[in-house]
Amino acid sequence: MVRDFISLIFPQNCINCQQSLISEEKYLCTGCKIDLPLTNDYQNESNDLFAKFSFESKVKTANAFLYFHQRGVTQKLLHQLKYNRKKDIGVVLGSWFAPQLANLEIDFIVPVPLHRSKLRKRTFNQSEQIASGISEELNVEVKHQLVKRIIATKTQTRKSKVERWENMENVYSEIKEDISNTSALVVDDVITTGATTGMLCQRLVEAGVGQIHIACIARGK
Ligand SMILES: [Zn+2]
Known part of the structure; x- marks a missing residue:
């Protein structure tokens, strides 16, 4: 009864279509979950996302x-996660994504870190939430402190691709831990240019990583 009362005050509705959710549904109703715009990248090794990282031979998938899509369901989910502080959405998205990553050999997960100024503003790192959802499903550890973001870069939309890459050079701290011959899964929320994720990969390579897999919740077409 208490629960019904609470759900009356705070109705649990589908983030996409607003229909009220039944007990097993999380954030999306079953219909909207079935209609999620899946990329199925995991079934296509030479997908468009992989093409962004093909210069780095350690990146395997x-x-x-x-x-x-603008105003699409993915944007709604990520907006609730990042700006409405619905932390748990990250974990849920990670757990939905995890089965697609189950065939990869992974020793640990590295969530793309946020700079501390951004972390203070947002209170949590959305990539860590996603990583923890994947970690729970695949039973792989998350290395939270492996690397830090040491430069909070401003928006770079006006810069050329080359300038963007140069500007990224020292965004992440050097990795002190010996990770030679390990296999890392780098987890991000959204990948657009791939520049920041690429820089993180470079740090992993410098530290001797054997192979890298990259996973993100969303990308453009
Ligand atoms: Zn719905």
Whole structure:
């Protein structure tokens, strides 16, 4: 009765279509979950996301879970996660994504870190939430402190691709831990240019990583 009363005050509705949710549904109703814009990148090794990282030979696979469209369901989910502080959405998205990553050999997960100024503003790192959902499903550890973001870069939309890459050079701290010959899964929320994720990969390579897999919740078409 208490629960019914609470759900009357705070109705649990589908983030996409507003229909009220039944007990097993999380954030999306069953219909909207079935209609998620899946990329199925995991079934296509030479997908568009992987192409962004093909210059780095240690990167073996790259998979996005969903396509990102303006005003689409992916944007709604990520907006609730990042700006409405619905932390748990990250974990849920990670757990939905995890089965697509189950065939990869992974020793640990590295969530793309946020700079501390952004972390203070947002209170949590959305990539860590996603990583923890994947970690629970696949039973792989998350290395939270492996690497830090040491430069909070401003938006770079006006810069050329080359300038963007140069600007990224020292965004992440050097990795002190010996990770030679390990296999890392880098987890991000959205990948657009791939520049920041690429820089993180470079740090992993410098530290001797054997192979890298990249996973993000969303990418453009
Ligand atoms: Zn719905």
